Amino acid sequence: MAQFEEVSKQSILHPKPAGLVLHYGTAGFRSNSIHLDHIMFRMGLLAVLRSKKTKSTIGIMVTADVLRYSNVCLFLSQMKPISFMFICFQEDNGSYATMLANAEQEELISALNEIIEKEGIDKSPEASVFVGKDTRSSSASLSQAVLDGVHALGGHSKDYGLVTTPQLHYMVCCKNTQGKYGDATVEGYYKKLCQAFTQLVGNASNRTDDQKHLCVDGANGIGALKLREMISHLNKGLQVTIFNDGSKGKLNHQCGADFVKVQQKTPTGEVNPGDRCCSFDGDADRIVYYFTDSQQVFHLLDGDKIATLISTFLKELLIQAGLNLKIAVVQTAYANGSSTDYLENTMNVTVRCTKTGVKHLHHAALEFDVGVYFEANGHGTVLFSKAAEDKIQQLAQDSRIDDERKRAALMLQSTINVINQTVGDALSDMLLIEAILAIKGMTVEQWDRIYTDLPNRQLKVKVSDRRVIDTTDAERRAVSPAGLQEAIDQLVKTYRKARSFVRPSGTEDVVRVYAEADTQESADALAHEVSLAVY
């Protein structure tokens, strides 16, 4: 096949370093960018096959979560039921990607043929691949390698250049729904979200400039750039001060959502007491809020607090609209015990716990009419079932209902439009949170007081082989090595309101330890003792 000759020819220009073996993990391939050129080229090939098989557009995002490391991930964003996938073929859990990535040059064509045969791929449909990249210096050449792969196998590409990961998900979803989700352009994305935001805050009375002001830490990444573009569509509805905007500092260095969440302190930059602040992560798919009070005490409002705020708002609107729709919050084992308790026992909301990793939460959230999912690290969004969207739409157009129901239905409609349902999105989540605070006339301090987090601690433990730890019950219990869970149970019993678990990281060569208890000293001591049990 002529196309295969082209692949062979081109792949020589994207050689695989001898002996390098990489695996497609929780968030795609992660390695030093100097090792990723051949992977990028080959993921371009795989995306073409995936596009032919599904007869839809595939997105490839070249991004980086951690300084010096790059990610490539493939996804297919459609509307429900399959709205999000990080793996290339639904069935294979990333193994085709791993096989292609690790094939030696002379094995590449037979690896492609194996996938074509196993998946019964018809070669005739046109293939379409959307590509995006973040601001790192390596991203330009890596995304070119992806494009080379797509073209070598005869696929069509659209290069969106610098975009956030959630923006690319949005474009792919728009394309795969023939525009029903919106225009597959960055401008279309801003217009849809900002219009919905403006409609929502129209329900807030007498907002002062102070209430409109927000400080945003852009993690020195793409989010800062894109936020600046988005602001011009907001008609001064939000007054944003951006710091760590990439003009001086390094990506995620002493800043960004992960730094703030894990270190539990403010990032580099000037943060004044009482300022409402948020931090994006490097590719703008996570967000956390925080402030320091007049005593200089730092208060973090993480994914759990965000999920609580959003689900409370939605539940109230559903009640006001008289809509009987099932709402649930999906969390992971990292969710603070206080948040789960508040949601279940005060809010009477169904709570589900899944394994770490967005794909798990996303799929669990699809089971409900309204599924709010957030990892404690700030990665999350809200999913509305087709039936729920239809009911809300019908009600918003019903001229026979009273004003209160109508207002609630219209607000639900705008809420759906401000949310990026394809994946967690810092820009979209920020707009939704700001709108909710404005409508409720709530300060960040009042939001923080909804419930009090249990003190907690996260630690990393280096072990010779983290894979000896196997977990069950959404990673809350260890099943191997023998005796580890019993040891954790014994330690937990010695503290009040305590909980602890261990899990092997999917992104780093470490075991993660989480502990919470009634005091910070107890949480720290428990985490330390559990980490000793892991050795």
Ligand code: 16G
């Ligand atoms: C990845 C996941 C994130 C998860 C984190 C856990 C996606 C897009 N990202 O960054 O959701 O929280 O991994 O990392 O799925 P860990 O396994 O190293 O703790």
